[in-house]
Amino acid sequence: MTLKGVLLVSAVTAIVPLPAYAKPQAQKVAGDPLVLASASQASVVAGDPGQDEAPIAPTGAEAPQSSDIVVTGSRISRRDLVSASPIATVAQEDLARAGKVSLEATLNQLPQFTPSLGANSNSFIGSGAIGIATLNLRGLGANRNLVLLDGRRLPAANAQGVVDINILPRSIIGDVEVISGGASAVYGSDAVSGVVNFKLRQPFNGIELDAQAGASTRGDAAAQDVSLVAGFNAPGSGNVMLALNYTGRGLVTQSSRPFYYQLAPSTIIPTGVALPSGTNLPSAAVVNAVFARYGVAPGRATPTSSFGFNDDGTLFNTANGANFVNPLAGSERFVQNADGAVGYRTGRAYLAVPLERFSAFGKAEYSLSDDIQIFAQGLYSTSKVRSNFNVNLSGAQWSLIVPATNPFIPADLRTILASRPVASAPFVVNRALEELGDRITTVRSDTFQFVAGLRGTLGGDWTWNIYGSYDRSTIDETLANSVSIPKLNELVAAPDGGASICAGGYNPFGYTNSLRLSAQCRAYVEGDTSNRTRTDRRAVEASLQGSLIELPAGPAKAAVTLDYRREGFRFTPDPLIRRGDISTISPTEPSEGSITVKEISAEILVPLLRDMTLAKSLNLTLGLRYSDYDTSGGITTYKAEGDWRPVEPVLIRGGYERAVRAPNIAELFSTSVGGATFLGVPPNAGDPCDIASAARNGPAAAQVRSLCIATGVPAGIIDAYTFRVSGLPAVVSGTRSLTPEKADTYTAGVVITPKFNTPALRRVSLSVDYYNITIKDAIGLIDGPTVVTKCYNLDGSNPGYSASNFFCSLFGRAANGSPGVLRQPYLNLGGFKTAGIDAQLNILSDLADMGLGANAGSLNFTTTISYLDNFKIQQLPGAVVQDFAGTIGTGSQPYPRWKAVTSLTYQSDSFLVGGRWRYTGRFKDVSTVLSPNFVVPGVGAYSLFDVFVEVDVAKRFKLRGGINNVGDRLVPIIGGTTPSDGGGTFDDVGRTFFAGVQAKF
Template sequence: MAASVAMLASPAAAQEEPSAEDIIVITGSRIVRADLEASSPVISLSQQQFADVNASSVEKLLTQNPQFVAAINPTVNNGNPGVATVDLRGLGDNRTLILVNGKRQASYDSEGIVDVNAIPVALISRVDVLTGGASAVYGSDAVSGVVNFILNEDFTGLQADASTEITSRGDGAVHNLALTGGINLGERGNLVVSGGYTKRELVYQGSRSYANPARFSDDLSPGGSSTSNPTVIDNSFDDTENSYYQIDANNDFVPYYQPYNYAPPNYLVVPQERWNAMAMLKYELSDGIEFFTRGTYLSSKVNSQSAPTGTFGYTFDIFQDNPFLTPQQSNLLFNSPNSTINDDGSTTIGIRRRMVESGGRTTTYDNKVWQAVAGLRGDLGNLNWEVFGQYSKSKREIAYLNDITYARTAQALDVVMTPDGPACRDPSGGCVPLNLFTQDAIGPDALGFILTGGQQVDKTNQWVVGGSISGDVGNLTMPWAEAPVAFALGVEYRREEARTDVDDAYASGDLIGYGQGFNLAPYHFDTKEIFGELRIPVVTDRPGFYALNLEAGYRYSDYSTVGGVHAYKAGADWAPVQGVRFRGLYQRAVRAPNIYELTAPPVSIIENLDTDPCAGSNPVGNATLTQLCLDTGAPSVGNIPGPVSGQINAFAGGNLDLKAEKSDTYTIGVVINPPSVPRLSLSVDYFDITINNAIDQLGGSPQNVVDGCYLVTQDINSAYCQAINRNTLTGSLSGNIEFGVDQAFANSAFLQTKGIDVSAGYSHDIGSGGVSFLFNGTYLDSYKKKGDPIAPTTQCAGKFGFACNLAPMPKWKHVAALTYSLGDVSLMGRWRYIGKVSQDSGTNILVSSIKAHNYFDATLSLHIADAYDFRFGVQNIFDKDPPIVGSEAGSTTHNAANTFPTVYDALGTTFFVSASAKF
């Protein structure tokens, strides 16, 4: 079940004065009052809903809701930082603020993004999802919205939970255990302690027919990487149309014939082992004063694995006296028409040899998070107050394994003949000769000499202290209203600190497969904030005005990095009659740059590119384009290799001159709860979120940078052309780490998304049983992005591909659930719908559109003796395969295994069994 009627407000009728236990703090406001209803759309997901889909990690249920776009989840292998994140509206997981009981959750690194693995599912009471800017209420980062995890602070007894799931192919097992205990401390308090363990088994891409072999996107033929085995070299020797030569069975160089199928060793699902623990205490010190505290610990280990490393077109100097060269090979390298001989007699060639003997490149992530929160809260008459402090700390240890060193590979390739046989010209360090000019396997000694790895440690710290007071403004009541004016005032101080340490091997830039890591010196910023809210009941129970309320909010934040910024909101809700309420809200939200965006040194990464205007024969005959290709570093045109498997080198780096980005959110909607049909709820809300100075890398994507240089500005002095540094040997955008596209952060991007959310819920008694229906859908009218003011605007609604560089974004998504209950037995059926998408303006592949996908799930629940719950579930009942689009169809985060596994079901039918026992 993927939606909840809790987002649909109850009628604003006058009611009896509630007890303190009846008051629920509404996400979207700091005002604590029982009759408060949100003017912002708020979706609420219950703990039951997590159980019904066996969501051992919170992102599993959240990202199936249509308001979310796929972010980092277990099917992200290439670029998985060992975490799980959520992304509201597709505006970025760094623009979605994560709260636990209304308090900020710790980030996992210098980018300020939260790993939601740290939130224990067993303790969730509900999850409130506030869509739209909310900085006036919660501060920076709440640009696309807020996800507030409300934990059960009143749990009593002992509860054990266990579940296991497995696919119909017998793989992808997930095992989960949790134990929760709570006791009342007399009549004044409660103590809750919970611990959990989760283990997820890996799945290889090679285990799914749609994923293996890797396929070219232009024709879906079996494909892969030009870094292959046998060895491939870049053609810089003759004017033929051959971009590469490859070694054949006779050890001769022939035109390139066999790419490397990298699918089998790649992970489709990354394995994880996770431990978490949490303790919560609240205790009434005296009448009106309560102490509360919460402690959290997470230990999570995740591995990702890519295909074996290789030389990836890095250039090496080869001498003619190398005894491993055959006469045919020597003749091609040294006697071809375009052969270039260096002053020392060598020739420089780009080599693409896959080190299949080394096994996959494995990256291990060991994440640990600690958080402690403590404070006092209470009431003074009609006023509620709170003061609190919290400290969060995270540490992420990363090991980059099974790579090769460029320096030692170059040393081992420079071979001479000695009386004892082939030997390294420079024998230092125990050099072992390396023969890449044969189909023979690399020996263990030669492999051992060039193998290497790297280490990185990320540390973050966060301190937050604050206080607030809310309640009624005395007896101030509008003439036609019954409830008084309500307010909230507060202050907060926050300090964020981060650092990154890498070992010498990773810092050297000598790791061919992993590139180069950089130390990030300890850096911090602090923020001082003051905020306030006002809610004014204007009219109550008058003809045409069953209720009319106004609200406003303001926050001033003083950042040590970007100075003072303002966030504010204004809105209203109007119920002309009981059961019908119209609501509207405008919000100005801000997001200050995070530490990574400010201070990150230029780091070499792998990015995606569909089309290179300089590749192949494209520039020939076009004088302007030819000159630009030459001016950006190409030695010649006519046979420049295109992107390898849709990927090129890129550089990401920080910018201390960044400013806070600002967004404007408009929402307007209607909520219907007719008194004559008390179990029916319906809401329709329109949203419009615009960010005009969004922080993004130059152009938004390498494709936009390349197009901006060669097709739009056509000016070598433009920012786009200056950001391109071509391989001086082949003219490509890959090879050594100094070649590629530079994309430093800037306040240059534009983002805008518009659409309509629809939600409905209804329940009805049938004999001794009952039926209930829930529906949650989103129509995405528009999603526009520009990476730079002079870049073209890209429309991403209903699209996928390189220009958008996002997960596929269908125009319509919904989740519907129908449940029938009879006594202690219930059966739930769920329908997940993902609408069709087509390729965007930067993509031209064979599969130009993806049809709508429907997934059906079912869960049977048994409740026995008020103490035991059993669930049996099937997800993707009809074993629907994901669409096959090939390996060059968009974002490297989302496009893998020839499909988009973050969006479409990558595993097929999955079965689960879960049990809960409470004593």
């Protein structure tokens, strides 16, 4: 399970330092080029901020900004821009300077985000995740932060409710505001970890063209992004904006990076492997006699061995490589480990998936009168992504069942088979089906959203807003080269080896032999399969906000909101996938369902003190929301926040919020969706029953051995059993009885903006914030490593080594002992508790103040540091609580103790150059928590350095460029064997460069 919950608590931050033209504070005099917005402030974007709307302002290229502004995280407009919750703001310019063509790659550089499913994701078919770019605030999960466009929900990309943020044309985005701390009282369910609000650019006249291209210095990972945005004022009082965007990205294969060759190879190899049967073993004397003819000493191959097939018909022992003849000598594809075990790599799987995306956005607004404005906007995005999971496999429940009469059985194997007690019994063969091509999945995604509404003003400062929206997303996954295991078994079961069914039949023994498969046979056993997922949402919202009463410290303000949403979902798998006929895909059932929610919320801001001794300002904000779900009933969320400025340079703020997340459609209504879960490879991970695993060689080896037998490993092969496959098939299913998650969030912080007389420190901002969050009844899945760790008592969860343990019940074993399908129902698990500190320091220095000349420019220094004090997970109610802070592991999400981004920028009137340092502290391996008796090495500190430059070559013409990961630092080794965490914490592409141009007309 990869849930990580925490609050975003840093100050207003950006990926590169905010330039000298950063937004001014409202209280500053006009023309003062204030520098850095502190954590008490939010950026101001003139024009229509949707739900976060100021009173109606005139449209046009330079629409004046309202005196009152709505800060993300509240629906109450106020003129001082103070937020009781920490807000991070990324400016439009910073998105461009990061050099990424995808938004999530840019935002994930911030310490507040944990890389989640990314646009590069090579996810499994049926996951609905391939190519989806999501945001994951502090690792709590992409479905636990709410993603908005101008305060309105963006379309869900799949049944999990996550948003693919790359559906947004980059050219329409002004600033990005991020608030954390549980915003359910303001925005409703899914805002447990916070809100990411993309703000539209202000209405403008003219045309802007922007193009950017880049690639890695190895010649791959090519990326292009071209955008066009145009706007004009309509007759009367209105504005129209249209934006088009194209994004393309090339692939990166695993074998193109040197670290790939440190990966533990798969033991499902393309020569084919005959597996032993624990109840029908051959004669030891016969096995020794056969291998003696190869010059192999007695005992190196045993009756419990798995036998591979050389092309000449001889056998080899896959566990120690005895008599293995490499059919690709000189290549790095067939590998023998230090113990001689034979493995295989193809290297054709993708590190980065190729992508093409086209998106369009349009918005129109018109003032019907001085008090009423009508608006409408539409968004459309279509994308195509291709992923590769290497070759098809026959293994686990997709094994080949070969009769003893098969005509292709090598003579030596036939001799061994004849020595079995039941010589006529069929046997199992697993193999990497290289002759049948790679598992190529193409995903076509189409998303649209339409919003229309009215807004206006009433007496005084009261404003109102009502709108309706409809959105739909469809995902079509097509798996090319889908291999039908029943048809393969039909060929191998035929008396003539399938020659009567298709030309030549099928010979599964040996590498070259199987590659001779005829085109007719290949067409017989493989084809294309497809799945379709459709999600849609209908929503209506009405809101009213304004001043209630004038108090001595200022007006008390309130906001009231009514919401209605209906979300629907339907998943339709291919009939062959539904039957479980396709290699490596578990049987998958159709699913559908819907959720309807009605909500009412209220928020009030009460100014308590103003302009008094030790109280320049003191404000209290209260919020309450009631949500009625047709699936889980009524839910109440609430908040209380305060901000206190005892003296002008100091702001103290903090608060408490009860947040919730109702179960989403997938968690409630998924029937059985086939997929895969990562398990790892022994001895550091993988199946604890493997004879080479640390569990079978530790102080509790005898108890583990007995439990392995009790859970399905045949006693006859237990002392020779191996399972070196890194993953397991899995079936995910929903649970109708799920209850909403509940989160309690506390924040406390201080923001200091001192006034130093030293010119270099005249503009300084420092913020420090503490967060503490507790989640109860968290909804999630239990992942493969956790299941086997807890079943086999590697962390003390099953001290009696009982086969009836809950975690042992989540998977079975095949007749040869290999783990079967892992059942992963969505459950209300135990919970999470985490706490930490974020700090940010901003320094902007005008060189003119230091006597270096009026046009000397400015230096801007920004550093943002996050410290994770603890991250405690309780898998089930009453279970042991484990602290994962500072750990990383294969197949599990990283929990960095320290993370920081530091930038230094120089800017003049027409030139900007800067550098950025991205730092992640050292990790302990997750084994220190999950299996403390079998600890493996951790990972050292990790740093990346970037440089960027921007030049104004003409009044309306700008060039930019840069190099990311200048030192070409690739991923470290994790878990002793695996150079990838699967979560994007490290850079697996390497040094990249980019260049861009922007023209305005």
